[in-house]
Amino acid sequence: MYKLYGSLGSASLAPHCVLEASGADYEFVPVDISDDSERDPEYLKLNPHGRVPTLVMNGEIMMESAAISMYLADKYPQAKMAPGLDDPLRWEYLQWSTYLTNTLQETMLLKRYTSGYTTDSDTSAVSECAASRLDHILGIIEDGLDKHDGPFFLGNSLSTPDVYLNMVLEWDPEIGAGARERGEWPNIGRNYDGLFTRDDIARVLHQNGYPGSSG
Numbered sequence: 604m605y606k607l608y609g610s611l612g613s614a615s616l617a618p619h620c621v622l623e624a625s626g627a628d629y630e631f632v633p634v635d636i637s638d639d640s641e642r643d644p645e646y647l648k649l650n651p652h653g654r655v656p657t658l659v660m661n662g663e664i665m666m667e668s669a670a671i672s673m674y675l676a677d678k679y680p681q682a683k684m685a686p687g688l689d690d691p692l693r694w695e696y697l698q699w700s701t702y703l704t705n706t707l708q709e710t711m712l713l714k715r716y717t718s719g720y721t722t723d724s725d726t727s728a729v730s731e732c733a734a735s736r737l738d739h740i741l742g743i744i745e746d747g748l749d750k751h752d753g754p755f756f757l758g759n760s761l762s763t764p765d766v767y768l769n770m771v772l773e774w775d776p777e778i779g780a781g782a783r784e785r786g787e788w789p790n791i792g793r794n795y796d797g798l799f800t801r802d803d804i805a806r807v808l809h810q811n812g813y814p815g816s817s818g
C-alpha cells in the first residue's frame with residue numbers, strides 16, 4: 604500500500620496519475636501547503652522542505668515528483684506511462700522528464716515564490732526574469748512537441764512528462780488555461796487535450812480540479 608502525500612492541483616498530480624493507472628493500492632493523503640499555514644511537524648519528518656509530494660512505501664520515504672513518477676511508471680509497466688529500457692524513445696522520455704523538472708518547474712517556482720529568490724522586498728525583477736525565461740522554455744517545448752506525429756512528447760503514447768508538463772503549467776492560470784484560450788502554444792494545447800483521451804488520467808485530472816479537454 605502506497606501513501607501519496609499531496610495537495611490537489613500541486614506537484615503531486617503526476618505521481619497521482621501514475622498510481623491510478625498502475626492499479627496498485629494507494630491512499631492520497633492531503634497536506635495543507637497554503638502560504639499562511641504552519642507546516643505540520645509530523646509532515647516535516649517525511650519531507651524536510653514541507654513540500655509535496657512525498658511517497659511512503661514499505662517504510663521508505665521518497666520525494667521529488669518527477670522521480671516518483673518515473674519510478675512508479677517503470678515499476679508498473681501496465682500503467683503504460685513510460686517506454687521500456689530498450690525502447691528507442693527511452694532517451695527522449697528521460698530528456699523531457701528531466702528538462703521539465705529542472706528547467707520548467709524550477710522557473711515556474713521562481714515566478715510563484717519570488718520572495719524566496721531575493722532579499723529585496725520588491726520582487727518584481729525576479730518576476731520579470733522568470734516570465735522571460737518561461738517564454739523561452741515554452742518555445743523549446745512547443746518545438747519539441749513537433750518532432751513526432753501525435754500530441755505527446757513520444758508521439759501517440761502518453762507518458763509521465765505529458766502529465767508533468769500540464770501539471771506545472773496549470774499553476775499559473777495565465778500560462779495554462781489562459782494560453783490555451785489565446786491559442787498561444789498550439790502543440791502544448793493539443794498535449795493538454797490528449798491527456799483526457801485516457802479515462803484513468805482524466806479521472807485524476809478532474810479530481811484535481813481540471814475542467815477537461817478544450818476541444
Ligand SMILES: N[C@@H](CCC(=O)N[C@@H](CS)C(=O)NCC(=O)O)C(=O)O
Pocket residue numbers: 613614615636652653654655656666667668669704708712
Ligand atoms: N522539486 C519538488 C518541488 C515540489 C514543490 O515545490 N511543491 C509545491 C507545491 S506545487 C509545495 O509543496 N509548495 C509549498 C511550499 O513550498 O511550502 C518536486 O517536484 O517534488
